[in-house]
Amino acid sequence: MQRVADKNNNLEPFPPDFFYVIAGTREGGTEPSDGTIHQVKTVFRHPKFKGVNSDTNGHHDVGLLELVDEIELGEKSQLVELAHEDDRPAVGTDCKLAGWGKNPDHPGDKSLYQIHFNIISSQECYDEFASDEVDELEKHEICAQAPGRNECPGDSGGPLIDTTTNRQIGIVSYGAFDCTSDDTPGVLTRVTDNLDYINEIKAIRRNVAGCGYVPQGVTNEQTLEQYPPEFFHVISGTREGSVNPTNGTIHDVKAVFHHPKYEGLNSKSRAHNDVALLQLVDNIELGETSQLVELAHENERPAIGTKCKLAGWGKNPDHPDDPDLYQIYFNVISTLECYLYYPADSLIGLWKHEICAKAPGKNQCQGDSGGPLIDTTTNRQVGIVSYGRQDCTTGAPGVLARVTDNLNYINETLNAIRFCYKMSFNVAKEISNFLKMKLKLIGLVVFSTILLNSSLAQERIYGGEPIDITDAPYMVHLYHRHSADPDDHKISLCGGVTDKNNNLEQFPPDFFHVISGTREGSPHPSEGKIHEVKTVFHHPKYQGIKSKSHAHHDVALLELVDEIELSDKSQLIDLAHEDDRPAVGTECKLAGWGKNPDHPDDKDLYQIHYNIVSSEDCYKAYHFDKPKELEKHEICAHAEGKNQCQGDSGGPMIDTTTNRQIGIVSYGDPDCTTDKPGVLVRVTDNLDYINEIIAKTNPE
Structure with a gap:
C-alpha cells in the first residue's frame, strides 16, 4: 500500500527497516522505472492515537517517517506547505487528493490518480458514520465528498490539499470499504489538530541530529518515551546550554530504560515513577567539571523545610536569552500544601511518590525536567524534576519524582547492565x-x-x-x-x-x-x-x-x-x-x-x-x-x-x-x-x- 504520508495504525506493529519510500514517480509499483528509493530511519507514531475502533475513534491518526537520506528536490519531488494554525476551511471548500489506492474504474492501473472533492459539515459526516460526537469530529477530523469520487483503500495517509491556499489540511484516515458509494464521505485527520506534535518531532530532530542537546530532560520519562536511543546525545562538563558548546564532551546513548509503571501525567497514577535511565556508549571521564552525585538512601524522607538546590538549563523568565546553567535554592513543603495546588492526585499518592518544593520568586521551569534535586544537608539527590505550573512565576510549587520510591528500579537496571x-x-x-x-x-x-x-x-x-x-x-x-x-x-x-x-x-x-x-x-x-x-x-x-x-x-x-x-x-x-x-x-x-x-x-x-x-x-x-x-x-x-x-x-x-x-x-x-x-x-x-x-x- 503506497502512501504519501503513512497512516499511524498501519505503521504500529513494524520496525523502521520494514519500510521504504519511493519519491519522484507516478508509477505505483515497488520497482518503478524512475524515481528514488529511500530507507526509513525512524517511525514516529502519535502517542494519542488508539485506533479507529477505540473510544477516541480515529483522532490523531498520523505518523511521521524520518528517512535515512534526504529526498533531493526537483521537478518531480517537492515539499507541500502544511496548514497554518488558524486554517479552518469552510464547508464547500474545493480540495484535491492524489494517491495510488484501489481504483474501481481502472482496477489494473497502478498509476497516480487525483480527484477533486468538497468539504462537508461535521453534522453530515456524523449522520453517515455516527462513530463520534459532532463537536469531536469538528475538532479532530475533516470530511469531504463528491459524486462519483472518493478516497479508497490504499489512499490512507494521502494529503488533502486546499486548492485555495495550496496547503495540506488533511491526511486520509478512514471511510467506507465500498468507496463507490456516493453517500459516504471520506474522513481525514485534521492537520491543524496535530501541528504541535509535528513541530515537536521536527524540533527534537533539529536539536538531536547535530549535537543532541536535550536540556536536562535526559532522565525524565515523559521526555524520552517516544524516541529511540540514537535520537539522544548527552553533553557533560560544560555550563553552556548550547548544542555546540565550546567545551565539554558529547556522549552517544546506547540504551534507554523507561520505568514500566510510568503511565503519564494524565493517567490515574499521575506522574508516579516519572523516571528513566540512559546507558551511554562511553563512560563520562570524571574530573573537575564532571562528577557523580550520590542517590538518596532507602529510608531518606527530607523533612518539611529542608533546603534543597536545583540546577538546570530550562526557561528563565528573568534572563530569557541566557542559555547558561542556573541554580536555585528552595525548600521542601508538606504534601497537604502541594495537594492544594495539584488536587488531581491523592494525598497518599503525592506523599509516597513525589516531593514538592517551593521558594518565593524561584522555581523549576520548562526545560528543567529530569534535573536533580539535591538535599544540601546530605548532598544526596532526593528528587527528579517532573512537573509544575506552565507559568513558573506563579508561586506554585514544583513537583519532583521521589528518588527513594524508584531505588529498586534503578538498582535493578544497574544490576541488569552490570x-x-x-x-x-x-x-x-x-x-x-x-x-x-x-x-x-x-x-x-x-x-x-x-x-x-x-x-x-x-x-x-x-x-x-x-x-x-x-x-x-x-x-x-x-x-x-x-x-x-x-x-x-x-x-x-x-x-x-x-x-x-x-x-x-x-x-x-x-x-x-x-x-x-x-x-x-x-x-x-x-x-x-x-x-x-x-x-x-x-x-x-x-x-x-x-x-x-x-x-x-x-x-x-x-x-x-x-x-x-x-x-x-x-x-x-x-x-x-x-x-x-x-x-x-x-x-x-x-x-x-x-x-x-x-x-x-x-x-x-x-x-x-x-x-x-x-x-x-x-x-x-x-x-x-x-x-x-x-x-x-x-x-x-x-x-x-x-x-x-x-x-x-x-x-x-x-x-x-x-x-x-x-x-x-x-x-x-x-x-x-x-x-x-x-x-x-x-x-x-x-x-x-x-x-x-x-x-x-x-x-x-
Missing part, C-alpha cells in the same frame, strides 16, 4: 512447512521469573551429565553485548535474567547475538557460528510472575538475520503437536550451559532426565497458581538430585517418547538443589502465537 546472564534457548521447528518457508530461524526465548543476582548466576543444570552438541543439536546460546557495536568484544553471557519478559524489551535486537553448533558455553567458542538478531517478538499476554496470570505465556521468539545452516551440530526440533498432553511420570530431558553446583568451573553443555509431576504436586510446592491454571499453561517436572537452575531459562524440555519439545524452562526454586519441581511453559498453550509469528515473518 551482570548479564546467559540464556539457552532452542531453535524450534514448526511441524509441517517450517523448512519450506525458509524462515530465518526463530529461537524460542523464555525469561526466568526469578530475578538473578551474581551469586545465583553461578547455578545452572544440577545433577546432570556432560553431553556433546550433537546430542542436543537444537541448543543455541543467547548473548548480550555491552554495546550495539558489532565489533564490541566486551560481550557478557546473557540469559534467564529477570522476572518479566519485558526486560528484554529494554534492549534493541542488535544488542543480542546467538551462537549455534557448539557445546562450549563461551562468547568466543572454538567452533560454532555467531548469528545477529533481526527482530525480538515478545508474547503480548505475558505479564510477569507477580501478576495475576503469573508466568503464563513466558515466551519470546527471535528472528535471526541469517539462517542457521543445518548439520550434525545444528538441527531443528519438532514442537509438540496440538493434542500432546504427556502424562504424569513421562520421562523428559533438558539441556543447558554454565556453572552448576556439581561442576562449578565447567562451562560446557549438560543434560538431565527428569519426570513430569502432577499440577497438584506443583501447586503444593509454590502456591502461585491454582492446579487447573497450572495444568492449562505450565508443565512441572522433578527428579531426585536433578533440576533446572537459573541460567537454564528458555531451555527446551523434550519428551523422550516422541522427541518433541513440550516445555520451555520458566521458573523454579532459587536453590535448585531442593526437592521442588521445575516449572516450564507448556508449548501447546502457545502454538497459536508461534504460528502467528511464523506467518508474519514469512508471508509467502
